[in-house]
Amino acid sequence: MHSTLKLTVSHAPFWHNGSSISTKSRNILLASLVAVIPGCYQYGMAAVGVVTLSIASAILWELLINFISRRPISVGDGNAALIGMMFAMMLPATMPWWAVITGTFFAVVIGKEIFGGIGANPFNPAVLAMTILMLSWADLFDFNAALLNYQFDFKAVYPLVLSKTFGASAVDPFALMDLLFGKQIGGIGSTFGIGLIAGGVYLILRGFVRWEISFSFLVGIFVSALCFNILNPEAYAGPGFHLLTGYTLIGAFFLATEDSSSPVNFIPMLIYGLLGGALTVLIRNIGTHIDGVLYAILIINLVNPIVDKIRPKALGKGV
Amino acid sequence: MIKRSFFGLVKPKLQYEIIDEAQAEPVRIKPGKQIMLYIDQPDENAGNALFKIGDPVKSGQKVTLSDGSADYLLSSKSGQISKISPFVGILGKKSTSLTIDVDGESSQSRDESFKSACQAPSLENARDFLAGLPGKPDFNVFFDSEKPVKAIVVLGADDDLLGITNQYFVKNNIIAIKTGIELLCKITGISHAILIVPQQLEQVAGSSGAIIKTVDSEYPSAHPELIMQHMLASEDVDAKSKSGIAFFSSEAVCAIGAAYTTGKFFLEKMVTFVSKDGNKRLVSVPIGTPLQDILNEFNETLNDGDRVVFGGPMKGVSVFSTDTPVMPDTDTIIIQDKRQITEGSDIACINCGECVRVCPANIQVNQLIRFLEAGQYEEAADQHDLFSCIECGFCSYVCESRIPVFQHIKLAKHTLESMKAAEESNA
Numbered sequence: 064m065h066s067t068l069k070l071t072v073s074h075a076p077f078w079h080n081g082s083s084i085s086t087k088s089r090n091i092l093l094a095s096l097v098a099v100i101p102g103c104y105q106y107g108m109a110a111v112g113v114v115t116l117s118i119a120s121a122i123l124w125e126l127l128i129n130f131i132s133r134r135p136i137s138v139g140d141g142n143a144a145l146i147g148m149m150f151a152m153m154l155p156a157t158m159p160w161w162a163v164i165t166g167t168f169f170a171v172v173i174g175k176e177i178f179g180g181i182g183a184n185p186f187n188p189a190v191l192a193m194t195i196l197m198l199s200w201a202d203l204f205d206f207n208a209a210l211l212n213y214q215f216d217f218k219a220v221y222p223l224v225l226s227k228t229f230g231a232s233a234v235d236p237f238a239l240m241d242l243l244f245g246k247q248i249g250g251i252g253s254t255f256g257i258g259l260i261a262g263g264v265y266l267i268l269r270g271f272v273r274w275e276i277s278f279s280f281l282v283g284i285f286v287s288a289l290c291f292n293i294l295n296p297e298a299y300a301g302p303g304f305h306l307l308t309g310y311t312l313i314g315a316f317f318l319a320t321e322d323s324s325s326p327v328n329f330i331p332m333l334i335y336g337l338l339g340g341a342l343t344v345l346i347r348n349i350g351t352h353i354d355g356v357l358y359a360i361l362i363i364n365l366v367n368p369i370v371d372k373i374r375p376k377a378l379g380k381g382v
Numbered sequence: 383m384i385k386r387s388f389f390g391l392v393k394p395k396l397q398y399e400i401i402d403e404a405q406a407e408p409v410r411i412k413p414g415k416q417i418m419l420y421i422d423q424p425d426e427n428a429g430n431a432l433f434k435i436g437d438p439v440k441s442g443q444k445v446t447l448s449d450g451s452a453d454y455l456l457s458s459k460s461g462q463i464s465k466i467s468p469f470v471g472i473l474g475k476k477s478t479s480l481t482i483d484v485d486g487e488s489s490q491s492r493d494e495s496f497k498s499a500c501q502a503p504s505l506e507n508a509r510d511f512l513a514g515l516p517g518k519p520d521f522n523v524f525f526d527s528e529k530p531v532k533a534i535v536v537l538g539a540d541d542d543l544l545g546i547t548n549q550y551f552v553k554n555n556i557i558a559i560k561t562g563i564e565l566l567c568k569i570t571g572i573s574h575a576i577l578i579v580p581q582q583l584e585q586v587a588g589s590s591g592a593i594i595k596t597v598d599s600e601y602p603s604a605h606p607e608l609i610m611q612h613m614l615a616s617e618d619v620d621a622k623s624k625s626g627i628a629f630f631s632s633e634a635v636c637a638i639g640a641a642y643t644t645g646k647f648f649l650e651k652m653v654t655f656v657s658k659d660g661n662k663r664l665v666s667v668p669i670g671t672p673l674q675d676i677l678n679e680f681n682e683t684l685n686d687g688d689r690v691v692f693g694g695p696m697k698g699v700s701v702f703s704t705d706t707p708v709m710p711d712t713d714t715i716i717i718q719d720k721r722q723i724t725e726g727s728d729i730a731c732i733n734c735g736e737c738v739r740v741c742p743a744n745i746q747v748n749q750l751i752r753f754l755e756a757g758q759y760e761e762a763a764d765q766h767d768l769f770s771c772i773e774c775g776f777c778s779y780v781c782e783s784r785i786p787v788f789q790h791i792k793l794a795k796h797t798l799e800s801m802k803a804a805e806e807s808n809a
Contacts, residue, residue: 270390327735
């Protein structure tokens with residue numbers, strides 16, 4: 064007796080907790096808006112233009128690669144949009160359109176797709192693109208020059224430049240509360256500290272971001288900046304300043320936590336974050352670059368596979 | 383289906399089903415017109431098999447394809463064999479299905495060959511007669527001279543979600559379990575008997591006379607391998623070699639006890655039946671009853687695209703026909719509506735690490751799956767702990783890319799094992 068009923072047959076388990084990549088991307092995008100909207104408010108329509116162009120071009124680059132490599136269309140998972148958003152958050156509002164499009168090309172095509180697409184990228188795509196651009200067109204990222212035509216009700220100097228050039232005393236006028244509420248110049252989505260923290264905490268509570276990485280990254284910055292500050296308080300700014308300026312907060316909550324380029328075990332996550340934080344402060348205080356977050360993240364991305372070997376023994380495997 | 387909680391900071395927790403204080407009595411399903419028995423043997427010698435179409439079968443009679451085979455079932459009803467056909471199960475396992483047209487209620491006859499054997503209970507006659515009892519007790523472990531069994535563990539907890547079958551027997555039939563355990567100890571000569579129960583049933587279980595151990599309510603703590611690893615490590619058993627322990631379900635122990643004391647087999651399987659709306663009922667069905675008979679009893683209708691799962695939601699097997707019979711080890715049957723099904727995908731692993739953090743065996747699933755997807759099974763086994771997997775299914779459950787990780791693992795293990803078997807037979 065052949066019944067015509069066609070049942071779904073698949074392998075166990077028959078339950079799924081309902082998580083998906085698109086949910087995750089959507090939530091991270093949502094959380095980033097908390098920082099991006101105040102940024103757009105501060106820098107006006109130019110910033111909106113940069114953000115939208117960045118997201119749109121990132122999606123189009125991925126679509127193009129999908130067609131060229133004859134792979135299924137993968138823009139629906141929201142990862143390309145997310146890369147575009149992360150990239151735009153770090154840019155100054157005055158970024159020319161061609162640099163944005165070139166940047167998303169580096170992020171999506173060079174940073175992600177040529178390694179095999181989502182999950183295969185060894186570096187955070189947005190960070191990789193930023194560093195390529197920063198090394199290629201350093202002038203575009205001189206925040207002081209870029210934002211010259213803006214009128215702000217606060218000191219319109221990139222704080223990290225001040226501390227680098229004139230020592231710790233030069234940053235005294237920056238009250239930490241002002242820095243926290245975005246009264247500093249910088250990338251579109253990377254200055255409004257309280258928004259980044261709120262977004263980051265939301266992502267941590269929802270489990271989209273591993274708290275271990277964000278937490279240890281911030282601890283790394285705090286501890287190493289404190290050491291410098293104690294050794295030579297005149298030359299090196301205090302830990303609070305380092306935590307709230309440059310790309311620190313966006314780095315801790317949005318960039319270092321990118322899935323594919325970060326470790327998954329507990330101790331490796333802590334090492335990864337601490338190392339990133341310490342490297343950031345080292346580059347800022349001793350290196351030649353103004354901000355060290357992006358380079359530090361690239362370096363910890365590089366050591367991720369090695370530190371992730373520190374892991375508990377599997378069941379039934381020797382002592 | 384239990385979804386991810388809004389706050390995802392903590393590891394996902396899946397709670398075992400706990401039997402209700404006032405659990406309704408099981409619904410007894412009357413035998414239908416036919417029963418079907420799946421025997422784990424390919425139908426190779428179809429011509430001179432022990433059974434032919436038209437042969438009468440008595441209730442309680444051993445049904446097997448060749449003499450002295452360890453693969454047999456006990457027919458729960460008497461009748462006539464109407465169909466013998468080959469059947470391919472999961473991972474290409476070849477078995478044979480026998481369809482028996484059941485005699486009327488009045489003309490049921492019982493096979494009496496066990497009557498004499500039960501006078502002198504022994505391991506041999508347990509192996510020869512009782513392996514077809516509900517709960518599918520496995521006596522072969524006692525005959526492995528290389529790894530002597532040191533402890534008998536009776537599972538009074540269900541090792542997959544939603545099921546309450548084993549708990550039902552602890553709650554309602556602890557005396558029968560006691561009898562069963564005593565008998566098992568007597569015939570095996572092993573005095574070390576442990577009864578595993580959920581915390582709620584600890585008090586009830588006390589009167590069984592066995593050592594009581596409790597498992598907590600989170601999946602997969604009642605998984606036999608984890609019980610071995612965590613709970614018996616202190617005991618005088620070698621936790622690393624699997625065969626130091628013989629596992630029995632509480633249902634099987636009850637059935638063994640009953641078989642020796644009465645000389646008759648009790649061949650009705652207790653099944654937790656979960657309908658589409660999540661309604662959970664205990665049903666008592668003769669082994670071999672096709673699923674359709676149960677569906678008819680509860681007026682459950684199936685549509686195209688629905689899914690029927692034999693076993694729990696994490697480790698069960700989905701079937702492709704409503705003719706599939708209840709087997710001696712079918713503890714749970716779940717009906718899922720088309721809309722409840724989450725489809726898998728072929729998106730690559732994004733390395734989020736959910737699976738790694740949830741894995742009870744500490745396997746680096748994110749590394750493992752890359753090798754499995756590439757078909758590099760030997761590397762996966764050598765370097766990435768493929769064989770440490772206890773097959774709980776948690777990795778697939780949490781996977782954000784919705785990769786069928788568990789299926790990859792099963793396929794890899796199966797492929798490696800069949801390669802090994804082929805090598806040995808060629809040597």
